[in-house]
Each structure stands twice: as structure tokens, then as C-alpha cells.
Amino acid sequence: MDRPTPLVPLRYVPIGGRGPEDVVVDGRGRVLTGVADGRVLRLDGLTDPAGPRIEVLADTGGRPLGLEPLPDGGLLVCDAVRGLLRVGPERGAVQVLATAVAGEGLRFCSNAVALSDGSVYVTVSSRSHPLEHWLADIVEHTGTGRLLRLPPGGGAPEVLLEGLQFANGLAAGAGEAFLVLAETGARRLTRYWLTGPRAGGSEPFAEDLPGMPDNLWRADGGGPIWVALAGPRVPPLELLHRGRPALRRAAGRLAVHASYRPVGATGVLAVDDEGRIVHHLIRRHPRFRMVTSVCVADGVLVLGSLWERGVAVCGAPA
Template sequence: MDRPTALVPRHHIAIGGRGPEDVVADGRGRVLTGVDDGRILRLSGLTDPAAARVETLAETGGRPLGLELLPDGDLLVCDAERGLLRIGLDDGVVRVLADSVAGEPLRFCSNAVALSDGSVCFTVSSRRHPLAHWIGEVVEHTGTGRLLRLPPGGGAPEVLLEELQFANGLAPAADESFLLVAETGACRLTRYWLTGPRAGRADPFAEDLPGMPDNLWRDRKDGPVWVALAGPRVPPLDLLHRTPPAVRRVAARAAVRAPYRPTGRIGVLAMDDEGRTVHHLTRRRSAFRMVTSVCEADGHLILGSIRERGVAVCEPPAAT
């Protein structure tokens, strides 16, 4: 699919917190998210603003980013300050699964997936810039992102892949033969092979995306991978990434000090396991900005944003 179609909003739902960076849907059409004060929220009734309900399920004590629902009903949380967490949604108990890698504190943990063998794979966006200075990582282009794996039953995380440009969202193939890793700073999806003759290797899956990919989400094994585009391509930034590291460092320091104003152009993609674009939805003048996540719930698309104080409910894409 080459030509994008319209991303049609229905309404926004305020959630009593700022920055629902990731949104994931459960089997009952409810949406879970985390906000900047550390709370994990469950949202229901989103298709009717008058009936929408917000529940607080737990508090991480940090800044929750990527979420992953587990088969037993618990929740994996990538917390930018505390590391990889597991939360019991019935009792709100928070357990730290990993907070360091080879003695280095685990910071800017971004997104996670649980695999059928009991292992958990997760990303670290940057080893140089914290979440508060994420724009510095985008500008400096350090390539210090990582893909890590926590073995079944726990233990020390192992590094699967390094030198990623702002490693972010994760999603498995339908048969779990590979993982897709969003590299926000490179506007691409990278494939890391889990099984077969290429196991342990990585290759490009989708390059030159029309925007910066953030969180990935997949519902059914036969459904597409949804890709949130946190911002459009910026040609001057692409040129800056080709300059020497010293130039990028100076530019990053300036970017961190300057106020960031996201554009009103937003978009999401849906892709199949062959790398084909199933849907490309965009909106040029959106009041809801910097879309960092997308999921399907109750027959609608739900958008999250690290900047907004709520979620956006949009029309589903037309059948292809």
C-alpha cells in the first residue's frame, strides 16, 4: 500500500494523568497504560465518552513506558527509572525482574514482549541519554540502544543486539521465528531472528519509514503489527545524522535545552510478517499530537501519547 488514507478521530478521553506512552488492549476490550506519575491505569468504555472509566491498578514508583500483558493476567512494565517490572493486576504488587545488565544500571527500558518459551525480550533506548533527554538521543544518534533477553525463570539479562538507534517497540512474528525492533532514530524496523538457520542474526525488515516508529502492538497471531509513528521524517535531521559525532553532540546539547513542539501530523502503520504495509493512516492537522502507541479495542484504534493527558479514539481502517 503506497498511498495513505485518513486517520479519523472520534473523540479524546481524559484519563487524569499525563503521558499514556503505551496502550495495550486486553481480551475484554479494556486498555492499559502508564502515566508520568508512575500509575498503571485501566481504561474501559472508551467508545462512549460519557461511560468511560479510569481505574488505578498499581504504582511503579518510576516512569512506566512499554507494557505487555502476560497469559496469567500479570503485566510486564518497562520503567524508564526502575527497569523491567512485573505487576500483579489483582493486588498491585510490583516485582523487579531486572534493574541492571552486567553491573550497569538498567535505565531507559522501553518495551517488552513475552515469548511462549517463558523468556522476555526487552529494549533499552539509550545508554547515554535518559528519558527526560530523549530528544538528545534522537539528535545525537548514538547507536547505544539494545535488545536484551531475560531467560525463563529469571536470571541475568543477556544482550542479543547492540548499536541500535533508539531501540523502542517490540513485536513477535506470528510463529515467533523473529522479533521486530523499532529503531526510532533510524526510521526503520529491524528483524532479529529467534529460530532457524539465521537465529541470532539481524537484518532490515522495513527501512525508510514515513515517520519515526515508536511502540509496536500485535493482538492476534494472524493480525498485523501496528506501528505508531511518533513524528514525521525530518530531512535536516537525516542530514545531521551523517555529520561527525562531535557535531551531533553539540546539536544534541542545544536540542535538550530547547522546548520541543511536536507537529500536528500524526500517523500509524499496520504491517504483515512479510513486511508489506496493510494500512497507512495519517492526519495532517491533529489536536492530539506525538502518537507513541496504537492498539485495537472494541472495534476502534486507540492512540497513546507521551505528551497528552488522555488517549484518542479513532475509527478503524477500512477493510482491505
């Protein structure tokens, strides 16, 4: 698909917290998200004229980012402060699953996916910068992102891939034969093979995307992989990425103190299992900025954002 189609906004839903960075759907079609003060929220009835019902599931005591519902009603939470957590289905009990990998603290845990065999895969966006300095990592182009695996039943995580450019969203491919992960800093999706003769290897899945990919989401029943585009392509930034490491490090130090404000268009993609774009929706000069996640619930698109104090509900493509 070469030509984008309009992203049609339907309503903005305040949720009483800032930065619903990831939005996912539980087994009953309700939307789950985490906000900056540490709360994990459940949003029910986003399309109801009277407004949604908002329930607090848990408080992680950190900063929840990527979420992954579990078959037993529990929830995996990637917490940028505390590591990989599990929220139980009863009374929001929070269990710590991993805080370190290979003798190093699990800094900037970003996204997770649980497979049918009980294994859990996790992305780490950066080993150099914490969440509050995410822009510095993008500017510096550190390439310190990782893909991790926790074996079924728990245990210490192992490193599967290193050198990723701000590893972010994660989703399983058809039949769980591979994973797709977003490299925000490289504007690409990467495939990591789980089965077959290429198991343990990685390759580009979709490159030169029209924006910076963030969280990924796929419905339990299949369908395309939805990709949130957190920001547009920035040619001067790409030129800097081709420069010398010392120059990038200096620019990254400046970015730590820079005042960031999202600009440009709001966009989302959907890709099939061959990496082909099947939907590209865009809205220029939007009021809802920095889309970091997208899911489909009750027949509409629900957008999350690291920046906003609510979620956006938009029309879904046919």
C-alpha cells in the same frame, strides 16, 4: 501501499494523567496504559457514550513506558526509572525483575514482549541519555540502543543486539520465529531471528518509513503489527546524522535545553510479516499530537501519546 488514507478521529478521552506513552489490550479487551506520575491505568468502555471506567492497577514509583500483558493476568512494565517490573494480578503488587545488564544500570528500559516459552525480550532506547533527554539521543544519533533477553523463570538479562538507533517498540512475528523492533532514530523496523538457520541474526524489516516509529502492538490472535509514528520525517535531522560525531554531540547538548513541541501530522502504520505496509493512516494538523502507541480495542484504534493528557479513539480500517 503507497498512498495514505485519512485517520478519522472519533473522540478524545481524558484519563487524569499526562503521557499515556503505551496503550495495550488485556485478555478481556480493556486498554492498559501508564502515565507520568507512575500510575498504571486500566481503561474500560472507551466507546461507551457515558465515558470509560478508569481504574488504577499499580503505582510503580517511577515512569512506566512499554507494557506487556501476561497470560496469568500479570503485566510487564518497562519503567524508565526503575527497570523491568512485573505488576501482579492481585492488588497491584510491583516486583522488580531487572535493574542492570552486563554490570550496567538498566537505563531507559523501553518495551518488552513475553513469548510462549516464558522468555522475555526487552529494548533499551539509550545508554547515553535518560527519558527526559530523549530528544538529545535522537539528535546525537548515539546508536546505543539494545535488545535484551531474560530466560524463562527469570535471571540476569543478556545482551542480544547493540548499536541500535533508539530501540523502541517490540513485537513477535508469526509463530514466534522472529522479533520486530522499532529503531526510532533510523526510521526503520529491524527483524531479529529467533529460530531457523538465521537465529541470532538481524536484518532490516521495513526501511525508510514515512515517520519515526515508536511502540509496536499486535493482537494475540495475529493480524498485522501496528506501528505508531511519533513524528514526521525531518530531512535536516537526517543530514545532521550523516555529519561528524563531534557535530552531533554538540547538537545533542543543545537539544537537552531545547523547548520541544510536537508538530506535523499524526500517523500510524500496519505491516504484515514480510514488512509490507498494509495500512497507512494519517491526519494532518491534528489536535492529538506525538502518537507513541496504537492498539485495536472494541473495533476502534486507540492512540497513546507521551505528550497528551488522554487517549484518542479513531476509526479502524476495514
